[in-house]
Amino acid sequence: MELKRQQQPFLIQVWDLFLIELTNWRWTWLYNVVVGTLTPLLSMFAFSIFARDSGPEALQFIWSGNVIIALMFGLQSRLTSHFVYLRLEGMLNYFATLPIKKSALILAIIAAFFLIALPSTLATIFVGAWILGLTISPSPMLLLVVPLCAIPMAGIGALIGSRARNYNDAGATDLIVTFVMLAIGPVLVPPDIIPNFMLFLGRFSPATYAASALRAALNGVITPAFWLDLGMLALISAIIIGIVSRTIDWREA
């Protein structure tokens, strides 16, 4: 007897897997409130004390940089630990034995964790602007910019989590990558106080383009540089997701 069974269509797979992954809010919500929201807000508050007289440009960088921190802590770090969890706790084996596409799983995980991290990101954007006394006039492009800023961070988290040997290695690597990305480009501080070699290295970091695109979209200043930032973010996203898809091999060697 030939056994015939139907695989669910790709989008149905993504939707089911998205809902499965969304259940992670049950453990991440507290972390997201404390680390994903309070940390960048406290950081902004601290920076605002001594940077208030440094001019509006410095405040803009503090603000956009901390939105990136919110994305890094709320999304990248969460995905790092989630991918380690998937591998080490056997959850990836569970998915691997289901009739689903690996790409559907990766898409679903990123989308679910993005949604989970979204409230803390938005809180950082709007409460942060209020703390720093910034007046913002968001462009509708913000709806495109926030996901495009998030995807590379999510991809980096997934990449670290899919390669790290254990939770400790993953956490340490994630922290190092976070601080390197914050330091090497004009993310938290304006470019004129960053050494040239770091500015050069910053060109390879998605955080640089994300912070720049966020500042433009939130101030409603859409210039050619903004489109370049978006293009770079899209390119980096595609590269990282491609690497993640190849890296996660659910048939062990």
Add this chain to the structure above:
Amino acid sequence: MPNPIFELQNLGKQYPKTETWALKNVDLTIQQGEIFGLLGENGAGKSTLVKQIVGLLKPTTGTVLFQGENISTNPMKVSLNVGYMPQKATSLNHMKVSEAIYYTAHLRGLTRRDARKEVERLLSLWQIENLKDKNNTKLSGGQQRLVRLAVAMAGRLPVLILDEPTNDLDPMRRKLAWDNLRELNQQDGTTIIFITHDALEAEKIIQRVGIMRDGGLIAVGNPKELKKAVDQSLRLDLFFEAGKPPAVPDRLEPVVDQEGHRRYMVDWDEIPQIMAQLNLDEIDDLRLNSASLEDLYLHYTVEPKTAAGEGSQHGA
């Protein structure tokens, strides 16, 4: 007429950066609709074998055919037809029990309506209705095992592969597990392949057994025939007050000699004489059994390797 569902040909596995082979030269055919048990000591290669069958582990040598197709080239065919329960009762993200069964059934091809019915059916089958809204991470080891059994069965797949299905279960739940698996096989014709250390209980449902040792499949066959080939003696277990063993015929030597318990291997024709000589006041209890699957398991895994009947051949 034989209808092979899995054909393993010269299957071997050497994990990266290791010298030894976890699995070597395994040839085995599993027929559709049979209940096949894998026995063997820890590290014998049983889990490696089933992980290769479900496509979670790449073979170093050989191939696995599912319904005649190589699973390396068509892994989706296995995913669509085989439910797998791993040895480790892994947590299923932070899903509730009902969510885990529902999504698994739906992703395996059931409609949403049928997937909802499947949740009710499996919760009832495994008597875990009370866990319906519990988060998987909050369950005990035994409860997680039952949930994983339900998840493995979700979608009514024609093949079920279970790695130690009764681990962590209390005696009542173990009985429930074996009863459910037997019924599943009889009613739906589901092919069931499982690993167990619970040889005595598994014997109730096993139709064919494979015994593994040091990465090799050293015996395969019908348990009854294998047992005959290994040993036709009866096991006479005598339980008595410690330090006061009962008198038995001199020629009998205990093969197990523990405080308050001795086991003798006896032939059928010796029974009347032994019984006549036994002073029932000297014993608390006695049991007379033929060779069990456990004896078979011990014979092949603990005692020196001996070839026996069909068991000396790999495959069947």
